[in-house]
Amino acid sequence: MEDTQHIPVLFNETIDALSLENGDTIVDGTLGGGGHARAICAHIGSSGTLIGIDRDSSAIIVAEKNLADASCTKHLVNDNVRNLDSILASLGVDRIDSILLDLGWSSIQIAQEGRGLSFMRDEPLLMTLDPNPDEDTLTAREIVNEWAEESIADIIYGYGEERYARRIARAICEKREEEEIDTTGKLVDVISGAVPKSYHHGRIHPATRTFQALRIAVNDELGSAKDAIRKGVEALKPGGRIAIISFHSIEDRMVKHTLKELAEDGMIDLVVKKPIVPSDEEVRENPRARSAKLRIAEKRV
Numbered sequence: 001m002e003d004t005q006h007i008p009v010l011f012n013e014t015i016d017a018l019s020l021e022n023g024d025t026i027v028d029g030t031l032g033g034g035g036h037a038r039a040i041c042a043h044i045g046s047s048g049t050l051i052g053i054d055r056d057s058s059a060i061i062v063a064e065k066n067l068a069d070a071s072c073t074k075h076l077v078n079d080n081v082r083n084l085d086s087i088l089a090s091l092g093v094d095r096i097d098s099i100l101l102d103l104g105w106s107s108i109q110i111a112q113e114g115r116g117l118s119f120m121r122d123e124p125l126l127m128t129l130d131p132n133p134d135e136d137t138l139t140a141r142e143i144v145n146e147w148a149e150e151s152i153a154d155i156i157y158g159y160g161e162e163r164y165a166r167r168i169a170r171a172i173c174e175k176r177e178e179e180e181i182d183t184t185g186k187l188v189d190v191i192s193g194a195v196p197k198s199y200h201h202g203r204i205h206p207a208t209r210t211f212q213a214l215r216i217a218v219n220d221e222l223g224s225a226k227d228a229i230r231k232g233v234e235a236l237k238p239g240g241r242i243a244i245i246s247f248h249s250i251e252d253r254m255v256k257h258t259l260k261e262l263a264e265d266g267m268i269d270l271v272v273k274k275p276i277v278p279s280d281e282e283v284r285e286n287p288r289a290r291s292a293k294l295r296i297a298e299k300r301v
């Protein structure tokens with residue numbers, strides 16, 4: 001993974017939200033290239049501890065380099081943050097001061113060749129957050145070629161909010177009778193042929209929503225994030241903060257819902273009722289930030 005290009009979103013807002021203090025123990029559960037983590041380390045100082053977690057082993061390598069001169073104690077862990085309880089136990093950490101979850105994928109990952117993430121390149125149909133999936137890892141190729149038409153349609157509709165989900169699922173199942181759909185290029189062709197011509201002239205590429213949906217399903221992104229939020233809140237000290245950045249409405253809905261449940265259970269108070277969104281200036285400079293939303297909560301004392 002290259003160590004360029006990913007611009008952390010809602011940067012100052014997120015660092016402020018975490019209420020960082022010298023000596024704090026902080027979890028960055030979605031380390032990526034370490035953009036937010038560098039600032040966290042600077043705020044917690046040499047007596048502070050950063051626990052940085054990422055499912056993608058190549059992200060850990062980039063972050064290690066970017067954090068090499070950061071003076072805080074660093075534990076960089078290649079794991080799913082949904083396993084936060086066991087990760088903290090293995091490090092002998094009982095309670096944390098704050099946790100950041102910057103959900104989704106980094107622009108570095110999307111730009112990486114060979115992962116099947118982009119409909120702009122013809123590649124094997126993988127879409128796994130693990131860059132080296134083994135034969136037991138669920139891939140987009142397995143979903144598209146082996147799952148029932150109705151399940152594929154449900155995924156594309158539920159995780160992609162794609163209005164032509166049923167048509168696309170039907171076209172996928174017809175095509176796979178002829179040949180396996182094993183590349184992004186073949187999938188893009190099937191989607192393009194299944195949707196009306198007018199859809200090709202819309203604001204986004206006709207494959208955008210289907211690719212998003214498959215990526216969410218392959219990596220169980222919503223389930224992982226939900227577990228991470230619950231375990232993160234459990235691990236927080238009273239008064240500790242959780243800050244969560246989501247990238248699309250489906251993710252934000254899950255975050256909002258999970259925080260609401262935790263608030264109703266008396267575990268947290270919401271620090272902001274409405275999510276914080278990027279300024280016009282940030283969106284101009286980094287269009288990828290346009291649908292980002294930051295939600296913040298505090299563990300009850």
Ligand SMILES: C[S@@+](CC[C@H](N)C(=O)[O-])C[C@H]1O[C@@H](n2cnc3c(N)ncnc32)[C@H](O)[C@@H]1O
Pocket residue numbers: 006007008009029030031032033034035036037053054055056059079080081082102103104105106129224225
């Ligand atoms: C948007 S990027 C984070 C960028 C980071 N905040 C920065 O400033 O560089 C999201 C990262 O989270 C990782 N990720 C997504 N879901 C994860 C999960 N359930 N467990 C661990 N890492 C995850 C991805 O691999 C990706 O590197």
